Amino acid sequence: MSYLDHAATTPILPEAAAALTGALSAYGNASSLHSSGRRARRAVEEARESIAAALGARPSEVIFTSGGTESDNLAVKGIYWARKAADPRRTRVLVSAVEHHAVLDAALWLAEHDGAEVTLLEVDDFGRVHEDTLRAAIAENPDDVAVVSVMWANNEVGTVNPVRELAGTCALHGIPFHTDAVQAVGVLPVDFGRSGAGALTLSGHKVGGPYGVGVLLLSRDVACTPVSHGGGQERDVRSGTLDVPAIVALATAVRVATEQRARRSTTLARLRDDLVRAVRAVVPDAVLNGDPGESEVDGGPSRLPGNAHFSFPGCEGDSLLMLLDARGIECSTGSACTAGVAQPSHVLLAMGTDAAAARGSLRFSLGHTSTDADVRALGDAIGPVVARARNAGLAGLRRGASPAEV
Amino acid sequence: MRVLAAMSGGVDSAVAAARAVEAGHDVVGVHLALSAKPGTLRTGSRGCCTVEDAHDARRVADLLGIPFYVWDFAERFTEDVVEDFVAEYAAGRTPNPCLKCNERIKFEALLDKAVALGFDAVCTGHYARLATVDGKPELRRAADPDKDQSYVLASLTAEQLAHAMFPLGGSVKSDVRAEAAERGLAVAEKPDSYDICFIPDGDTRAFLTGKLGTRPGTLVDDQTGAVLGVHAGVHGFTVGQRHGLGIDTPAADGKPRYVLSLEPVRGTVRVGPAERLAVREILGDRPVWPSGDPLTGTVECVAQIRAHGGTTPATASLVDGRLLVHPVGELRGVAPGQAVVLYRPDPAGDVVLGSAMISATG
Numbered sequence: 001m002s003y004l005d006h007a008a009t010t011p012i013l014p015e016a017a018a019a020l021t022g023a024l025s026a027y028g029n030a031s032s033l034h035s036s037g038r039r040a041r042r043a044v045e046e047a048r049e050s051i052a053a054a055l056g057a058r059p060s061e062v063i064f065t066s067g068g069t070e071s072d073n074l075a076v077k078g079i080y081w082a083r084k085a086a087d088p089r090r091t092r093v094l095v096s097a098v099e100h101h102a103v104l105d106a107a108l109w110l111a112e113h114d115g116a117e118v119t120l121l122e123v124d125d126f127g128r129v130h131e132d133t134l135r136a137a138i139a140e141n142p143d144d145v146a147v148v149s150v151m152w153a154n155n156e157v158g159t160v161n162p163v164r165e166l167a168g169t170c171a172l173h174g175i176p177f178h179t180d181a182v183q184a185v186g187v188l189p190v191d192f193g194r195s196g197a198g199a200l201t202l203s204g205h206k207v208g209g210p211y212g213v214g215v216l217l218l219s220r221d222v223a224c225t226p227v228s229h230g231g232g233q234e235r236d237v238r239s240g241t242l243d244v245p246a247i248v249a250l251a252t253a254v255r256v257a258t259e260q261r262a263r264r265s266t267t268l269a270r271l272r273d274d275l276v277r278a279v280r281a282v283v284p285d286a287v288l289n290g291d292p293g294e295s296e297v298d299g300g301p302s303r304l305p306g307n308a309h310f311s312f313p314g315c316e317g318d319s320l321l322m323l324l325d326a327r328g329i330e331c332s333t334g335s336a337c338t339a340g341v342a343q344p345s346h347v348l349l350a351m352g353t354d355a356a357a358a359r360g361s362l363r364f365s366l367g368h369t370s371t372d373a374d375v376r377a378l379g380d381a382i383g384p385v386v387a388r389a390r391n392a393g394l395a396g397l398r399r400g401a402s403p404a405e406v
Numbered sequence: 407m408r409v410l411a412a413m414s415g416g417v418d419s420a421v422a423a424a425r426a427v428e429a430g431h432d433v434v435g436v437h438l439a440l441s442a443k444p445g446t447l448r449t450g451s452r453g454c455c456t457v458e459d460a461h462d463a464r465r466v467a468d469l470l471g472i473p474f475y476v477w478d479f480a481e482r483f484t485e486d487v488v489e490d491f492v493a494e495y496a497a498g499r500t501p502n503p504c505l506k507c508n509e510r511i512k513f514e515a516l517l518d519k520a521v522a523l524g525f526d527a528v529c530t531g532h533y534a535r536l537a538t539v540d541g542k543p544e545l546r547r548a549a550d551p552d553k554d555q556s557y558v559l560a561s562l563t564a565e566q567l568a569h570a571m572f573p574l575g576g577s578v579k580s581d582v583r584a585e586a587a588e589r590g591l592a593v594a595e596k597p598d599s600y601d602i603c604f605i606p607d608g609d610t611r612a613f614l615t616g617k618l619g620t621r622p623g624t625l626v627d628d629q630t631g632a633v634l635g636v637h638a639g640v641h642g643f644t645v646g647q648r649h650g651l652g653i654d655t656p657a658a659d660g661k662p663r664y665v666l667s668l669e670p671v672r673g674t675v676r677v678g679p680a681e682r683l684a685v686r687e688i689l690g691d692r693p694v695w696p697s698g699d700p701l702t703g704t705v706e707c708v709a710q711i712r713a714h715g716g717t718t719p720a721t722a723s724l725v726d727g728r729l730l731v732h733p734v735g736e737l738r739g740v741a742p743g744q745a746v747v748l749y750r751p752d753p754a755g756d757v758v759l760g761s762a763m764i765s766a767t768g
Contacts, residue, residue: 322475326473392522
């Protein structure tokens, strides 16, 4: 079995698994005042400090959530509401066109239900947001921008955004900048303080921690209206009894992942380059989407080191996925919707890829358990698989449509 | 064999897939997403392409231990089935969308893709008996006369049938449900679907009006030429229809009136008494032979002219590439756009000889 879908979820790190199981049998509500409560609270606070230290944040900036989706929703909606409450003119939400749906749909929800005006920031052919695009969007009227959200690195095509530059542009106007760093932590040098971001999303299971836990790093000077109300935990921003074992395991995963980041990043980039070469050797017309990964952004690589995203002309992604799955190779066609139907990726469409090419795309993502054997297995399988999928063509598409128009 | 099981999320396709697995085939389950807007077509248990149905199919695949995928055929379905359905009604004909879906989606788009991807057959939960005789496909009515679907499969070519698998053909529905329950499949009690899946509320006329708008025309007495009323479009009618004509005045002889014919260009719906519905001749276009062998000479057979009922002894022959059918005795309410399917009666299940699209009657 070759698991090449670490961007979807990566196996839990042994250290995190040990921390999780170790903490599961302890009890205590971190909000309780007795000894069990204090013990639980201590574990949470140590986790908070550890995460803050690993990511260049202050402990008070760490807000525990149920994961990336909640963190993104809390940041986009909460900051929007707080900013609008302070000044009703602030109704504009600027997000990149290639955001994860957790950001994109939160913004669009605000547009539909709360009077927000959403601007989708255009990206270049690699899927990158340029500072001048953001600057121009803000310049339309700096006073009415509530919040800006641009992901640190794209989950589909792996392109890294110039977060520090973008955050700096927002800072000039006092606009809070949120970044979804779910894919970045553990492989890119993520330093919250130095990034200049006001809010940053982190997910547990993407860094080798457990599912169902995440963090929103939220700067002390960024006001955020809660989405869920209750016991007032987490600075009153996110109520709910804290999941102590998950938080402890998450902190362990973040510590280990950031400690091993430089080495892991190098290993993954080498494996990824091998993978790209192996695919191109047998499928010369495969198109690598996203940044080529040969330059630097904010002191790190310009592409996620574990990400390889291809379009295979004339193939349907779901055919490719099924054929690879049958050969024990697991990858992804991109974003899935609720029905499990592969829609053409909004990321690729925003990058200017035509819909047919977008439907014929696969993402291979490497992680801490990936090996040379995984890459070899893909290299052996991809040739025949692409040939067969090409033979099957684009069966679900309109009959008369030429590849260019679909 | 490598078998691709089309799994709608209903009990029939679930048991069909289970039987294919049990027969030792290498089975992969696929749910076809047919709605252009997944999630908007929520019809409880009645539709065939809701998110819940995909979920039900997935849970069956889990229990069977087979891989499961959702494939998007929404564009092809919209074009080949839904748009065709609308265009046929607009042209004054009465289409059968299930037949079209079998012909163009399940056993064309899906089958082509499956074969290209290395599968030997597509397995569905249809009720029809399929065998190979002398190297040729032989399609028969199902063992369960109430569930028999040979009519909507008869337009498949020999080549298509050679790659089809209908494991339920020899079973009756109650046994299939019992088997599903025995196998622990959660869909065992799921209600049957009767309606057209893309018209979940069953209101075909409203659906067509939404697509075609109002195209006013007149209801005309076929004998006298008298205008009896106005209507919102010929797509609201089908030949043989008696109810919902919207005519206030009763016929002079007091007999009920029926739709006799539809003229889409002028928007005329001709109505008359039941006896005027009788046809002595049916002409069918694009004949298809399940065995691959065209009809030779004049053949005595049983003709069926709609999905449920409408059978009559007949003689049939092939004339200039079209099927000419003469019902023995009187056959009423033959609607252009429906299929005429010819059967050779057989105690072991009537054998499908051929099928064609009804283009004209006389």
